[in-house]
Amino acid sequence: MPVGGKAPASEGRHSRPAFALALFCGRVREYFNGSLKMYIRVVSITAQSKLQFDMTVTYFENIWSPKVIRLGAISAEFIQSTDNSGMYIIHYPDKKTAISVFDKIKPEVEEVRIQNRINITEGERLFRVDS
Numbered sequence: 755m756p757v758g759g760k761a762p763a764s765e766g767r768h769s770r771p772a773f774a775l776a777l778f779c780g781r782v783r784e785y786f787n788g789s790l791k792m793y794i795r796v797v798s799i800t801a802q803s804k805l806q807f808d809m810t811v812t813y814f815e816n817i818w819s820p821k822v823i824r825l826g827a828i829s830a831e832f833i834q835s836t837d838n839s840g841m842y843i844i845h846y847p848d849k850k851t852a853i854s855v856f857d858k859i860k861p862e863v864e865e866v867r868i869q870n871r872i873n874i875t876e877g878e879r880l881f882r883v884d885s
Contacts, residue, residue, distance in 0.1 A: 792828065793846040795856075795876040800839040801869070807838040810870055814842055818862065825858055826851040845879075852876065 801807035811832055819830040827844050834840040846852040856863070866872060 791848075792879045793849045793852045793876065794879050795844045795846070795852055795874060797842040797844075798839070798873040798875070799842060799866070800871040802838070804837045806869065807834075807840070810866065811840070813866075818859070821859065822855055825855045827855060849878065 799807075799810060801810055811834075814830075814832055822830055822844055827846050829845045830842065832840055832842050844852075844855075846855065863872075
């Protein structure tokens with residue numbers, strides 16, 4: 755081994771750029787094989803007041819999110835956009851699971867719809883970029 759303790763590439767170690775490229779190509783391959791695809795549901799919510807919105811967020815955090823995770827969702831998060839509105843984003847492994855979970859929580863969805871204006875948008879995730 756040379757001075758400095760680093761083995762040359764010929765001793766089985768990859769250079770950082772080569773390793774990064776191999777890792778990237780592996781992730782791209784996984785993506786095209788479908789293992790990185792997910793199904794996302796976005797629930798836009800507008801409450802009548804800030805207090806009603808805060809109550810809705812508390813309900814989603816403490817009751818609804820644990821339930822959808824238990825039923826098959828991968829993650830759930832809530833983003834506030836104004837004092838009384840925001841988006842609840844749920845990630846599912848696939849469309850089948852998303853539909854199954856929705857069917858099981860439909861009565862709760864209708865309860866939330868009574869007290870808030872909601873719009874549900876969903877679809878397959880095409881890509882995600884993280885730092």
